[in-house]
Amino acid sequence: MKKRAVFLDRDGTLSVDSAYPSRYEEIAIYPESFEAVRKLNRAGLLTVVVTNQSAVGRGLLTEHALDEIHARLSSSFASQGARLDAIYFCPHYALAADPRYGEDCDCRKPKTGLALRAEAELGLDLGRSYMVGDKTEDVIFGMNIRAVPVLVLTGFGRESLAVLRERGIEPAHVAENILQAADWILDREGRQAHDPV
Numbered sequence: 619m620k621k622r623a624v625f626l627d628r629d630g631t632l633s634v635d636s637a638y639p640s641r642y643e644e645i646a647i648y649p650e651s652f653e654a655v656r657k658l659n660r661a662g663l664l665t666v667v668v669t670n671q672s673a674v675g676r677g678l679l680t681e682h683a684l685d686e687i688h689a690r691l692s693s694s695f696a697s698q699g700a701r702l703d704a705i706y707f708c709p710h711y712a713l714a715a716d717p718r719y720g721e722d723c724d725c726r727k728p729k730t731g732l733a734l735r736a737e738a739e740l741g742l743d744l745g746r747s748y749m750v751g752d753k754t755e756d757v758i759f760g761m762n763i764r765a766v767p768v769l770v771l772t773g774f775g776r777e778s779l780a781v782l783r784e785r786g787i788e789p790a791h792v793a794e795n796i797l798q799a800a801d802w803i804l805d806r807e808g809r810q811a812h813d814p815v
């Protein structure tokens with residue numbers, strides 16, 4: 619049976635959106651993110667981070683540095699008993715000086731490339747998966763891959779909700795933060811997440 623995932627945006631969803639962090643120390647994980655990820659882990663849903671990181675294409679950090687940031691991010695979650703199953707990023711930037719990153723890519727959200735890679739590599743059923751993020755492109759990405767799109771009001775969430783509604787787009791759910799998004803997903807799944815005693 620194919621696995622199901624909760625795709626999670628990084629900046630503004632799992633952590634504070636600080637413009638183009640280039641070192642792990644600049645990333646502040648929201649405290650409720652750990653519990654959210656633990657609950658999704660327990661429910662048997664894969665947690666897959668999908669993040670646009672044009673800082674690479676802008677020359678602000680290397681892919682190697684970004685990989686290190688993500689390794690430390692995963693370790694932080696692991697130290698809290700929470701598992702990030704995979705992290706996929708788009709390094710591209712249309713105006714990049716480095717030709718590797720200036721291409722018209724297929725993976726910058728709301729384009730679907732990151733989800734299609736995860737689908738192939740992890741064996742996912744995208745149509746029975748979820749997307750949680752704080753920007754319009756996260757919600758539209760969720761819709762583009764036919765997952766259930768959830769908007770969080772952290773990060774750029776409030777501005778994004780106004781823009782989406784102007785455009786007549788309504789997410790499946792609007793949550794205060796990632797933990798409330800996870801709770802909504804678990805309710806919708808009709809499952810009960812129990813803390814181990």
Ligand SMILES: [Mg+2]
Nearest residue numbers: 627629630752
């Ligand atoms: Mg974001």
Ligand SMILES: [Zn+2]
Nearest residue numbers: 708710723725
């Ligand atoms: Zn890309």
